[in-house]
Amino acid sequence: MNVSRRLREDADPVWQKIFRHPFVVELYEGRLPLEKFVLYILQDYHYLVDAIKNFCLIASRAETADQRRRVLEIAHLEAVSELQSYEQFLTKLGYTVVEAAAVEPIPANLSYRSFLLATSCLKPFPESLTAALPCFWTYAAIAEHHRTRLGENPQPLYREWASVYGTDEYQQLVVRLTALVDEVTRTYPYGPLREMFVTASRYEYLYWDAVYGQESWPA
Amino acid sequence: MNVSRRLREDADPVWQKIFRHPFVVELYEGRLPLEKFVLYILQDYHYLVDAIKNFCLIASRAETADQRRRVLEIAHLEAVSELQSYEQFLTKLGYTVVEAAAVEPIPANLSYRSFLLATSCLKPFPESLTAALPCFWTYAAIAEHHRTRLGENPQPLYREWASVYGTDEYQQLVVRLTALVDEVTRTYPYGPLREMFVTASRYEYLYWDAVYGQESWPA
Amino acid sequence: MNVSRRLREDADPVWQKIFRHPFVVELYEGRLPLEKFVLYILQDYHYLVDAIKNFCLIASRAETADQRRRVLEIAHLEAVSELQSYEQFLTKLGYTVVEAAAVEPIPANLSYRSFLLATSCLKPFPESLTAALPCFWTYAAIAEHHRTRLGENPQPLYREWASVYGTDEYQQLVVRLTALVDEVTRTYPYGPLREMFVTASRYEYLYWDAVYGQESWPA
Amino acid sequence: MNVSRRLREDADPVWQKIFRHPFVVELYEGRLPLEKFVLYILQDYHYLVDAIKNFCLIASRAETADQRRRVLEIAHLEAVSELQSYEQFLTKLGYTVVEAAAVEPIPANLSYRSFLLATSCLKPFPESLTAALPCFWTYAAIAEHHRTRLGENPQPLYREWASVYGTDEYQQLVVRLTALVDEVTRTYPYGPLREMFVTASRYEYLYWDAVYGQESWPA
Numbered sequence: 001m002n003v004s005r006r007l008r009e010d011a012d013p014v015w016q017k018i019f020r021h022p023f024v025v026e027l028y029e030g031r032l033p034l035e036k037f038v039l040y041i042l043q044d045y046h047y048l049v050d051a052i053k054n055f056c057l058i059a060s061r062a063e064t065a066d067q068r069r070r071v072l073e074i075a076h077l078e079a080v081s082e083l084q085s086y087e088q089f090l091t092k093l094g095y096t097v098v099e100a101a102a103v104e105p106i107p108a109n110l111s112y113r114s115f116l117l118a119t120s121c122l123k124p125f126p127e128s129l130t131a132a133l134p135c136f137w138t139y140a141a142i143a144e145h146h147r148t149r150l151g152e153n154p155q156p157l158y159r160e161w162a163s164v165y166g167t168d169e170y171q172q173l174v175v176r177l178t179a180l181v182d183e184v185t186r187t188y189p190y191g192p193l194r195e196m197f198v199t200a201s202r203y204e205y206l207y208w209d210a211v212y213g214q215e216s217w218p219a
Numbered sequence: 220m221n222v223s224r225r226l227r228e229d230a231d232p233v234w235q236k237i238f239r240h241p242f243v244v245e246l247y248e249g250r251l252p253l254e255k256f257v258l259y260i261l262q263d264y265h266y267l268v269d270a271i272k273n274f275c276l277i278a279s280r281a282e283t284a285d286q287r288r289r290v291l292e293i294a295h296l297e298a299v300s301e302l303q304s305y306e307q308f309l310t311k312l313g314y315t316v317v318e319a320a321a322v323e324p325i326p327a328n329l330s331y332r333s334f335l336l337a338t339s340c341l342k343p344f345p346e347s348l349t350a351a352l353p354c355f356w357t358y359a360a361i362a363e364h365h366r367t368r369l370g371e372n373p374q375p376l377y378r379e380w381a382s383v384y385g386t387d388e389y390q391q392l393v394v395r396l397t398a399l400v401d402e403v404t405r406t407y408p409y410g411p412l413r414e415m416f417v418t419a420s421r422y423e424y425l426y427w428d429a430v431y432g433q434e435s436w437p438a
Numbered sequence: 439m440n441v442s443r444r445l446r447e448d449a450d451p452v453w454q455k456i457f458r459h460p461f462v463v464e465l466y467e468g469r470l471p472l473e474k475f476v477l478y479i480l481q482d483y484h485y486l487v488d489a490i491k492n493f494c495l496i497a498s499r500a501e502t503a504d505q506r507r508r509v510l511e512i513a514h515l516e517a518v519s520e521l522q523s524y525e526q527f528l529t530k531l532g533y534t535v536v537e538a539a540a541v542e543p544i545p546a547n548l549s550y551r552s553f554l555l556a557t558s559c560l561k562p563f564p565e566s567l568t569a570a571l572p573c574f575w576t577y578a579a580i581a582e583h584h585r586t587r588l589g590e591n592p593q594p595l596y597r598e599w600a601s602v603y604g605t606d607e608y609q610q611l612v613v614r615l616t617a618l619v620d621e622v623t624r625t626y627p628y629g630p631l632r633e634m635f636v637t638a639s640r641y642e643y644l645y646w647d648a649v650y651g652q653e654s655w656p657a
Numbered sequence: 658m659n660v661s662r663r664l665r666e667d668a669d670p671v672w673q674k675i676f677r678h679p680f681v682v683e684l685y686e687g688r689l690p691l692e693k694f695v696l697y698i699l700q701d702y703h704y705l706v707d708a709i710k711n712f713c714l715i716a717s718r719a720e721t722a723d724q725r726r727r728v729l730e731i732a733h734l735e736a737v738s739e740l741q742s743y744e745q746f747l748t749k750l751g752y753t754v755v756e757a758a759a760v761e762p763i764p765a766n767l768s769y770r771s772f773l774l775a776t777s778c779l780k781p782f783p784e785s786l787t788a789a790l791p792c793f794w795t796y797a798a799i800a801e802h803h804r805t806r807l808g809e810n811p812q813p814l815y816r817e818w819a820s821v822y823g824t825d826e827y828q829q830l831v832v833r834l835t836a837l838v839d840e841v842t843r844t845y846p847y848g849p850l851r852e853m854f855v856t857a858s859r860y861e862y863l864y865w866d867a868v869y870g871q872e873s874w875p876a
Contacts, residue, residue: 268722268725271722271725271726271729272716272717272719272725275713275714275716275717275725275729275732276713276714276717278710278713278732279710279713279714279717281710284706284709284736284740287706287709287710287713287736288709288736288737288740291709291713291729291732291733291736292733294713294716294729294733295729295730295732295733298722298725298726298729299726302722302726
């Protein structure tokens with residue numbers, strides 16, 4: 001069994017909880033209160049900026065020129081097209097990038113980003129790449145899991161947002177990233193990879209949960 | 220007004236909440252359930268190990284040889300005497316270091332450590348040093364704030380644990396670290412320093428709160 | 439006067455020596471012994487691979503999302519089109535990438551790359567970006583300086599190699615990179631920037647000199 | 658055969674050239690021109706400062722708390738006693754630390770330091786530790802190799818400088834560091850370790866050679 005399949009199985013309890021989380025279900029069914037969706041979108045600016053930074057760090061640690069190129073392609077894609085489509089989505093919600101950048105990140109947001117960045121700075125390349133996988137992969141899996149719900153979703157805004165993750169293009173990106181993880185982890189001990197993958201999956205859950213509960217700092 | 224005083228004032232709402240947190244109050248009054256204290260101590264192993272790692276990183280970014288030496292003294296102190304006294308304390312509770320190392324860190328623990336490590340890897344030296352200050356300083360401030368309570372504390376274990384932070388030696392360590400922060404931040408913009416200090420103080424609060432509530436991962 | 443112009447002036451004695459270096463002159467006049475050119479090309483594989491790694495590191499330290507995107511564009515360009523055109527050039531010389539990758543870097547090569555990587559890991563973003571500038575800029579300046587010589591160059595291989603650096607596309611890349619350096623160094627102390635720029639320019643000279651003298655390790 | 662012995666054998670041709678280098682021989686025989694010795698000592702300030710920084714970085718990457726403590730002990734020793742004894746030696750030569758810090762590093766000095774720092778930032782812990790070994794170990798080996806010469810050395814200054822490396826204390830430090838390398842490289846592929854060890858040994862040679870030849874930058 002290749003590493004990615006094993007990781008997916010080991011994280012399954014967390015992924016099932018993500019699939020069933022009210023934020024995810026209500027979003028795909030079109031019942032999510034708009035204010036929660038807006039909070040999520042505004043929080044995502046800092047996440048996206050650090051995700052690009054994170055892929056730069058991972059690329060810098062790649063073991064071969066070819067692997068570096070493949071990680072760079074993702075960083076480049078995010079920095080160019082993702083940030084642009086994010087900006088367009090913000091505009092539809094009546095916000096600017098400057099306003100999004102001024103929003104204070106909630107604890108779950110800062111904590112997840114810090115975990116990814118600290119990992120990429122200090123852990124070997126295979127672990128960093130594995131830690132970056134659940135973000136991409138869970139979004140693709142959620143889109144597949146709730147595909148029927150999305151078809152009946154009466155909220156055009158949510159439909160538009162979610163439809164991206166069900167496209168062939170996005171699903172192919174996840175396939176490429178997963179294949180790269182399988183390639184670079186072939187001789188790597190499984191224990192630390194599992195820890196990275198499960199921890200990042202758990203942070204995904206905590207992030208959905210935090211925006212749903214409109215989490216804030218203690219003082 | 221020097222930077223450390225300004226930081227202390229700006230973080231005061233968080234610090235007041237720390238002083239009044241039930242974990243802290245019950246610990247200093249001797250009323251804290253032992254299982255919560257044990258959870259806290261067992262969690263602290265990963266924190267301590269990463270705190271030493273963090274000071275190594277900060278030392279590597281120091282701007283002068285003299286500042287590096289002063290940060291190294293703290294890293295060395297923690298790696299030698301702190302880890303040793305931690306080990307002795309574990310023994311009293313009936314645990315070994317191996318058992319502590321095997322305990323899975325709770326989210327608040329991993330998140331706080333990740334925030335400190337990511338900061339030290341990626342931010343300039345003055346910001347990293349400032350982010351590391353609240354851990355040391357709040358412990359000294361708690362010890363001062365609850366000094367009377369500790370005098371009447373009927374629990375020898377808690378008295379022993381807490382008395383360390385009220386000693387002249389510990390208070391002097393905090394004075395030295397605070398002076399170093401004031402020295403290296405003299406010409407540094409205040410905004411990012413404030414963000415580092417307040418964020419680390421908030422993580423201190425979240426950590427106390429998480430061990431009190433016996434936090435765990437979602438799945 | 440903007441920073442880049444000042445840097446250029448301060449490094450002028452080194453740049454003049456580069457323009458007059460026999461490797462450069464003989465290459466542009468078509469008189470360079472082929473074996474020296476081959477050595478240079480084979481050495482360049484490691485340099486190119488680390489230059490991409492270096493731009494990933496610099497991108498990871500960028501202070502804004504927009505600056506990161508602009509650095510990433512360069513990293514991406516190098517990783518995709520530069521590596522490809524390098525590979526095609528190797529083929530013309532009768533070598534493969536695998537053979538180039540197996541060549542041991544000479545001291546000047548490893549030293550220059552190590553200087554750039556250590557800078558990008560440990561120094562602030564404006565210094566790292568400034569250290570990366572001379573490589574791009576001197577190649578463009580050499581192409582301008584020796585434009586007439588190249589027109590009369592009887593060696594098609596050297597003409598092809600050199601013509602890249604005189605194209606509008608390459609000159610525009612240098613303009614963009616120089617503008618970015620000017621933008622991010624606006625409020626940065628000049629001293630360390632000067633040191634980075636002059637040192638990288640000196641390493642450029644030492645690199646030309648080392649391949650011309652067919653430098654090797656002591657044992 | 659343990660790793661350190663194998664490394665020592667593979668680097669033997671370089672080490673033999675170091676033992677026979679005129680700087681080393683003339684220093685141990687008391688015939689080295691004083692100006693060359695002064696240049697060496699003045700250059701060493703930057704080297705020592707970065708060596709401490711390097712050990713902080715290596716310590717930050719250690720895989721266990723115990724290994725980190727052992728690396729930190731060396732960093733601490735260098736930052737406290739080595740820097741102090743360096744300062745006293747400078748005083749005897751009529752210089753201050755401020756003057757030493759103002760001396761521009763020669764290419765061999767900056768290159769070697771950059772190689773060590775880039776390695777410690779970007780390579781796994783076992784490689785970084787191995788790269789740091791030749792500096793300590795060659796000094797101890799030189800002292801053993803030329804022990805008789807030192808006994809007959811008529812120059813008190815050179816005798817004092819060299820005698821440090823022949824002491825039991827210094828030889829024990831090298832034994833401890835070598836044992837740590839053997840311990841952390843047990844399951845690590847030998848190829849990259851060999852490359853690190855041989856390259857650092859070569860830089861040691863180049864450094865001796867550069868101060869003997871009073872190397873300078875091209876312009």
